[in-house]
Amino acid sequence: xxxxxxxxxxxxxxxxxxxxxxxxxxxxxxxxxxxxxxxxxxxxxxxxxxxxxxxxxxxxxxxxxxxxxxxxxxxxxxxxxxxxxxxxxxxxxxxxxxxxxxxxxxxxxxxxxxxxxxxxxxxxxxxxxxxxxxxxxxxxxxxxxxxxxxxxxxxxxxxxxxxxxxxxxxxxxxxxxxxxxxxxxxxxxxxxxxxxxxxxxxxxxxxxxxxxxxxxxxxxxxxxxxxxxxxxxxxxxxxxxxxxxxxxxxxxxxxxxxxxxxxxxxxxxxxxxxxxxxxxxxxxxxxxxxxxxxxxxxxxxxxxxxxxxxxxxxxxxxxxxxxxxxxxxxxxxxxxxxxxxxxxxxxxxxxxxxxxxxxxxxxxxxxxxxxxxxxxxxxxxxxxxxxxxxxxxxxxxxxxxxxxxxxxxxxxxxxxxxxxxxxxxxxxxxxxxxxxxxxxxxxxxxxxxxxxxxxxxxxxxxxxxx
Amino acid sequence: xxxxxxxxxxxxxxxxxxxxxxxxxxxxxxxxxxxxxxxxxxxxxxxxxxxxxxxxxxxxxxxxxxxxxxxxxxxxxxxxxxxxxxxxxxxxxxxxxxxxxxxxxxxxxxxxxxxxxxxxxxxxxxxxxxxxxxxxxxxxxxxxxxxxxxxxxxxxxxxxxxxxxxxxxxxxxxxxxxxxxxxxxxxxxxxxxxxxxxxxxxxxxxxxx
Numbered sequence: 001x002x003x004x005x006x007x008x009x010x011x012x013x014x015x016x017x018x019x020x021x022x023x024x025x026x027x028x029x030x031x032x033x034x035x036x037x038x039x040x041x042x043x044x045x046x047x048x049x050x051x052x053x054x055x056x057x058x059x060x061x062x063x064x065x066x067x068x069x070x071x072x073x074x075x076x077x078x079x080x081x082x083x084x085x086x087x088x089x090x091x092x093x094x095x096x097x098x099x100x101x102x103x104x105x106x107x108x109x110x111x112x113x114x115x116x117x118x119x120x121x122x123x124x125x126x127x128x129x130x131x132x133x134x135x136x137x138x139x140x141x142x143x144x145x146x147x148x149x150x151x152x153x154x155x156x157x158x159x160x161x162x163x164x165x166x167x168x169x170x171x172x173x174x175x176x177x178x179x180x181x182x183x184x185x186x187x188x189x190x191x192x193x194x195x196x197x198x199x200x201x202x203x204x205x206x207x208x209x210x211x212x213x214x215x216x217x218x219x220x221x222x223x224x225x226x227x228x229x230x231x232x233x234x235x236x237x238x239x240x241x242x243x244x245x246x247x248x249x250x251x252x253x254x255x256x257x258x259x260x261x262x263x264x265x266x267x268x269x270x271x272x273x274x275x276x277x278x279x280x281x282x283x284x285x286x287x288x289x290x291x292x293x294x295x296x297x298x299x300x301x302x303x304x305x306x307x308x309x310x311x312x313x314x315x316x317x318x319x320x321x322x323x324x325x326x327x328x329x330x331x332x333x334x335x336x337x338x339x340x341x342x343x344x345x346x347x348x349x350x351x352x353x354x355x356x357x358x359x360x361x362x363x364x365x366x367x368x369x370x371x372x373x374x375x376x377x378x379x380x381x382x383x384x385x386x387x388x389x390x391x392x393x394x395x396x397x398x399x400x401x402x403x404x405x406x407x408x409x410x411x412x413x414x415x416x417x418x419x420x421x422x423x424x425x426x427x428x429x430x431x432x433x434x435x436x437x438x439x440x441x442x443x444x445x446x447x448x449x450x451x452x453x454x455x456x457x458x459x460x461x462x463x464x465x466x
Numbered sequence: 467x468x469x470x471x472x473x474x475x476x477x478x479x480x481x482x483x484x485x486x487x488x489x490x491x492x493x494x495x496x497x498x499x500x501x502x503x504x505x506x507x508x509x510x511x512x513x514x515x516x517x518x519x520x521x522x523x524x525x526x527x528x529x530x531x532x533x534x535x536x537x538x539x540x541x542x543x544x545x546x547x548x549x550x551x552x553x554x555x556x557x558x559x560x561x562x563x564x565x566x567x568x569x570x571x572x573x574x575x576x577x578x579x580x581x582x583x584x585x586x587x588x589x590x591x592x593x594x595x596x597x598x599x600x601x602x603x604x605x606x607x608x609x610x611x612x613x614x615x616x617x618x619x620x621x622x623x624x625x626x627x628x629x630x631x632x633x634x635x636x637x638x639x640x641x642x643x644x645x646x647x648x649x650x651x652x653x654x655x656x657x658x659x660x661x662x663x664x665x666x667x668x669x670x671x672x673x674x675x
């Protein structure tokens with residue numbers, strides 16, 4: 001017997017995606033597997049969706065008590081730099097609570113009144129406004145809330161490898177706080193290299209800088225760019241400290257705060273390689289499945305057991321092994337001589353999109369059969385120029401149940417996994433639950449004894465010292 | 467190549483001529499005159515950025531085109547050697563998609579320039595580049611224009627900034643220093659691979675792009 005399916009975090013209605021509809025777990029006969037049942041040694045957490053959220057504020061206050069804020073004077077302007085994805089992890093409220101506690105703590109400790117929340121966006125001009133309205137940020141942050149995005153006015157930043165361009169309005173205060181989250185979402189690109197620095201190559205910079213970060217550096221070496229930006233004199237003159245919402249597959253692990261970002265990054269790496277390493281290898285051990293994507297933002301970024309669907313799409317490689325140069329971002333010629341994206345996880349036999357946003361490129365998605373639930377939803381995908389090739393692969397079904405019938409016509413399997421935003425649990429079919437439980441002990445042994453020491457050494461961390 | 471079934475259309479009653487849409491259009495399709503935006507159907511690539519940006523008045527909407535059109539620049543009449551040379555000058559291989567969204571190849575972009583594209587906006591209007599996310603391909607656009615000898619001057623409104631900084635621009639001694647300090651970034655290994663791309667061999671091109 002397995003646990004009943006777990007309700008996923010609620011969805012936020014948006015200009016950019018389909019209107020939220022009934023969740024997959026409520027329409028399919030699913031069960032759930034707890035991360036703690038799979039891997040008892042990585043079950044620790046302070047919060048999971050539905051729990052007592054006040055723990056976030058308390059943990060933030062406790063962690064910040066060790067951080068030096070002497071540099072901030074009462075008449076200064078401090079900008080709290082927040083980034084897009086934090087507002088969607090476990091419904092977004094944990095990140096908001098951390099940000100709120102951060103603001104109040106700075107004000108209480110320093111006497112500084114002008115502490116502004118900067119709300120970042122991936123691309124759209126309405127994304128930040130939607131967060132501000134949804135979380136009532138204007139009233140919760142005393143009106144000191146501002147949006148920013150990749151097309152805002154630029155500021156040149158001289159780094160040791162050349163000039164790049166940041167967002168002027170987030171760096172024009174006396175100080176800024178790097179207020180981040182660490183779920184290892186783009187492991188296929190980030191490779192768990194300098195993870196804590198990433199916004200300095202993405203959300204805090206102009207779209208041209210984001211472009212060179214993705215296109216002009218390779219899969220592993222690109223991660224030097226955000227660190228070079230962070231280490232620039234321009235940034236260091238304004239940097240106060242960092243405060244990070246830390247995650248594991250089981251949920252929110254802690255709040256980490258420090259002026260030393262390298263120290264935070266090392267703590268994140270050790271934790272992620274051990275904890276996410278096990279979840280990643282477990283996902284790698286899935287031999288076949290129908291993957292159902294059911295969330296309120298870009299489907300690529302929707303979690304199951306704390307791992308995003310985009311990572312599952314590339315789980316056939318060991319994404320943490322730095323001896324593999326490239327795991328995503330490339331094209332190759334196939335047997336017919338056609339240029340095609342690198343293969344996605346061949347264990348995913350059919351993808352069912354119950355609800356997910358288009359609007360970012362899902363490179364390689366068209367190589368797998370796709371069934372989209374709902375005509376309106378399908379129309380959004382088929383008119384999306386980020387993914388024009390999906391129209392060649394996707395079929396439309398009137399609803400999720402019909403989509404699942406069609407998926408089973410395309411590939412017969414009783415192993416189904418749902419990406420619906422959950423940390424701590426994986427909603428799935430009983431057959432998938434059995435597979436995961438059966439595989440977990442060997443996965444755990446292999447990570448502890450073989451892979452983790454290698455991954456750590458590749459990042460200059462002595463396994464014996466942790 | 468992109469297929470276009472829709473285009474952006476301005477509601478004259480709602481438009482205030484605020485110019486917010488003009489600077490975000492990657493294809494240079496929007497002009498403002500007499501406090502009114504007009505959108506050229508010949509240049510619009512249905513990226514919907516103007517619709518998104520017009521979040522005060524909601525004066526722009528997506529409308530079906532009278533008939534579906536394709537934006538694609540045929541490169542079959544252009545000498546393959548010339549295409550290859552210009553792509554290599556940009557640090558790209560001819561068949562390499564320079565945009566993950568539209569899959570526009572380097573050789574199509576070069577062909578568009580040889581057929582008259584003189585600005586990033588021209589290149590987008592002719593090929594559909596930046597019709598998707600609009601972010602990641604921008605440096606490739608600068609690279610191919612530069613390789614083809616087209617001078618790119620930053621516009622005064624900073625709607626884009628020419629930025630082509632690449633791993634291969636970093637001097638070798640600097641790469642070695644970084645590699646020693648941060649071996650996890652594998653900088654020297656990737657640097658060598660990118661340097662090779664500037665002088666692609668036949669064999670390499672065939673095997674992997």
